[in-house]
Every structure is written in structure tokens, then in C-alpha cells.
Amino acid sequence: MRKRLSYLLVVAVFVSMLSLSGCGGGGGTTKSEANPYEGKWVAVVAEAMGVQLPIEECFEGDLSFELNSGGKVVFHADEETGNGKWAVADNKLTITIQGEEMVADVGENTFTFDDLMDMGLKVIFGKEGTDATNPENYLTEDELALIGDWHSETVEELLGDGPQTTMDGVDNINDALRLTFAKDYTVKVVYKGQEMGTFKWSLVYGLCNVESENPSVYVATNEDGSLNVDYSDDEDFLTFKCVKDDAK
Numbered sequence: 599m600r601k602r603l604s605y606l607l608v609v610a611v612f613v614s615m616l617s618l619s620g621c622g623g624g625g626g627t628t629k630s631e632a633n634p635y636e637g638k639w640v641a642v643v644a645e646a647m648g649v650q651l652p653i654e655e656c657f658e659g660d661l662s663f664e665l666n667s668g669g670k671v672v673f674h675a676d677e678e679t680g681n682g683k684w685a686v687a688d689n690k691l692t693i694t695i696q697g698e699e700m701v702a703d704v705g706e707n708t709f710t711f712d713d714l715m716d717m718g719l720k721v722i723f724g725k726e727g728t729d730a731t732n733p734e735n736y737l738t739e740d741e742l743a744l745i746g747d748w749h750s751e752t753v754e755e756l757l758g759d760g761p762q763t764t765m766d767g768v769d770n771i772n773d774a775l776r777l778t779f780a781k782d783y784t785v786k787v788v789y790k791g792q793e794m795g796t797f798k799w800s801l802v803y804g805l806c807n808v809e810s811e812n813p814s815v816y817v818a819t820n821e822d823g824s825l826n827v828d829y830s831d832d833e834d835f836l837t838f839k840c841v842k843d844d845a846k
Contacts, residue, residue: 633667635665636665638663639662639709640662640725642731645719646718649802650738652733657676659676660676663693669684669685671684673693673695686704689703690704691709707725708724708730733782733783740801741801743819744801744806744819746843747777747842748779748825748842749840749841749843750775750776750838751763751838752839753775753839756836773790773791774789774838775788777825777827777840783800784797785798785799787810789829806825813830826840
């Protein structure tokens with residue numbers, strides 16, 4: 599994905615000295631009026647095949663653009679820069695770089711490209727300095743369902759006798775494993791009362807990937823709202839059923 603985007607931007611540098619014109623930035627304003635579209639716009643979230651992804655998983659480094667007066671735009675991808683023109687009409691933003699057009703829907707401090715550079719990737723940009731650049735505002739319903747505190751309800755050993763409600767090392771099975779999922783895509787893992795660390799997480803088709811190696815944590819969501827959590831470290835390999843602390 600990024601290879602094509604970067605290539606187009608490199609090519610665009612060579613035409614950056616061309617005289618570019620456009621109606622973008624006009625919008626009926628006068629010189630004394632601020633244009634609401636001018637300024638820096640930053641990529642916040644991306645979506646591919648219906649799955650929302652953190653922007654850093656799709657692109658390396660910064661992905662942003664600056665809309666300037668006179669219909670001029672500067673596009674940034676990591677350390678590469680390209681120049682072009684922009685225009686807004688009928689709630690659509692059109693950016694043109696080296697003959698390539700990108701069209702976005704205009705929202706409240708957002709621009710949404712449904713297919714950025716024909717990469718099959720939906721990308722939302724938020725205006726710098728506004729709350730639209732906060733990734734927490736774009737959490738999906740499934741992601742929001744994970745947010746909060748979870749505790750183990752049963753535990754099952756590998757090649758064991760099935761789910762158990764007791765476990766060596768804890769007085770209460772609820773304290774065997776506790777997970778706290780936060781909106782900033784981090785999860786705190788507490789095993790048998792010991793905090794094991796705080797790790798990044800992402801959710802794809804009901805499977806939650808936790809970026810940890812030791813312990814290793816794999817999470818799957820169940821239709822009843824519970825979680826199946828495979829937990830392993832140097833000594834244990836266990837499967838927990840976890841429920842939310844506030845579950846009724």
C-alpha cells in the first residue's frame with residue numbers, strides 16, 4: 599500500500615514548481631475570514647475489509663496533508679512530500695497530485711477517504727488541534743464492548759479435566775486472571791495478583807491480538823459476551839473464561 603503512495607508523492611515533488619490553480623480554499627470567504635478547511639489534517643484511523651486498524655499498522659511514520667490558501671496542498675508520507683491542489687464542493691474534498699485524484703467526504707473536522715489512492719483502504723483524517731484527531735472517538739461497537747475490567751470465572755488446563763472454578767495460588771478464581779482494556783488500545787494483565795504488564799491490543803473479527811510474548815495472551819470473544827483467554831508463560835498454559843466485572 600505504502601509503496602504506491604510513496605511513489606506518487608516522490609513523483610509529485612518534481613512537479614511541485616508548476617503553477618497550480620484551484621477553487622479550493624475559496625468557499626465564499628474574504629481575505630479577512632478564516633477558511634475552515636485550511637490547516638493540517640492528520641490520519642487518525644484506517645479500515646480495510648470492514649476491519650478498523652490503528653493508523654500505525656498501515657503506514658510508517660506521519661501521514662498528513664496541509665491545505666493552504668490559493669488551493670495548494672502539501673501531502674506528507676513519512677519523510678516524503680508531494681505538492682498539488684485542492685478544492686471543496688458539495689461536501690466533497692478533491693486533492694489532485696500528479697494527475698491522481700483523491701476524493702473525501704467532508705465531516706465535522708474530518709475528511710474521510712473511502713478508497714485512498716485505490717489501495718482498498720478507508721482512511722479518516724482529523725483536523726489538527728481538534729478532538730477529531732483522538733483515535734478513541736472512532737472505536738467500533740465491538741471494541742467498546744471490550745473496554746473495562748474483566749475477571750476469570752473458570753480455568754482449564756491443557757489436557758485437563760475441563761473447566762474448573764478453583765486454582766492453586768488464589769483463594770478466589772476471580773483473582774486468577776484480571777484484564778483491564780483501555781480506550782487507548784492498551785490492556786493491563788494481572789495474573790494471580792501479580793501485574794504482568796500493560797500491552798497494546800487490536801481486535802479483528804472477534805479475535806483480540808495482545809502484543810505480548812511472555813506471558814503470551816490470546817483473546818477470543820464469545821457470543822454470550824464472555825472472553826476465552828489463552829494464557830501461557832514459562833510455567834503455565836491455561837485457558838480462562840473471563841466475564842466483565844459489571845456483567846449481570
